[in-house]
Amino acid sequence: MKLYYAETLAPRKACAVAGYLGLPIEYVFVDLGKGDGEQKSPDYLAINPNGTVPSLVDGDRKLWEADAIICHLAQRAGSGLWPRDAQQQIDVVRWLSWNNQHLYRHGNALYFEHLIKRWVGMGEPDPSKVEEAQGFFRKHASVLDQHLTGRKWLLGDDLSVADFAVGVTLPYAKSAAIPLDEFPEVRRWHDQLNAFDSWRNPFPARPAQTAAHG
Incomplete structure (x- = not known):
């Protein structure tokens, strides 16, 4: 899994959950201040057409929106952070x-x-x-x-x-x-x-x- 992030609010919750779960994740920093912003590059927009962070690539799946990502990570880990009830x-x-x-x-x-x-x-x-x-x-x-x-x-x-x-x-x-x-x-x-x-x-x-x- 690759988690694309910047050191801002929405990615913070994704990184915090990933760290808590101890999942094997490759973190990819997206420099929002580099040029027009790396989040606007064609390569990144192919992952997340919104041009926002965070984004998660898990195999063939490309997932964006921090709340969806943290739910996916918890499910992926089989963690009670995503309740079974x-x-x-x-x-x-x-x-x-x-x-x-x-x-x-x-x-x-x-x-x-x-x-x-x-x-x-x-x-x-x-x-x-x-x-x-x-x-x-x-x-x-x-x-x-x-x-x-x-x-x-x-x-x-x-x-x-x-x-x-x-x-x-x-x-x-x-x-x-x-x-x-x-x-x-x-x-x-x-x-x-x-x-x-x-x-x-x-x-x-x-x-x-x-x-x-x-």
């Missing part, structure tokens, strides 16, 4: 969908304002956009905080790919002004994820570190 599988899909529409959406906006804009030379964060994104983040984080009360993980006692997906913006809480500390259950849950080395250090080592880090 059908109702729990539906719960995973629910949290993946919720995250993309809500928590990730606004956490990503803060990540963009504070980290990506500086990295690509777009200037300082826009205070009005930061305030708006923080407001929406708080709204959705309160839903997550309430859900996690009395639960170890999103699905209860068992870790799943949903935890890796929903938590992906939180390692950047301080550097991206994400108000994580206002939500004690979310913070507790993220502290559990931080116990995993693959969560803290998801990306393979490279000679030159050129991506945005928090």
Whole structure:
């Protein structure tokens, strides 16, 4: 298997899950800042016509979208990160969908304002956009905080790919002004994820570190 990645949010969850599972994967770094971006090259577009990262090549199968990739990796490993129970599988899909529409959406906006804009030379964060994104983040984080009360993980006692997906913006809480500390259950849950080395250090080592880090 080959996992094409950059050191940004969506690939972070794919790399974290791959590392957690210990799968034999060849990591291929895609330099988003090289020329027009390696993700726009014909060779890469043949793998992922969207020109985005991450992408996974597994034999003859070419898979894109981080959430699909982490589910595939868990299934491929026979891991409980992809539940065997059908109702729990539906719960995973629910949290993946919720995250993309809500928590990730606004956490990503803060990540963009504070980290990506500086990295690509777009200037300082826009205070009005930061305030708006923080407001929406708080709204959705309160839903997550309430859900996690009395639960170890999103699905209860068992870790799943949903935890890796929903938590992906939180390692950047301080550097991206994400108000994580206002939500004690979310913070507790993220502290559990931080116990995993693959969560803290998801990306393979490279000679030159050129991506945005928090």
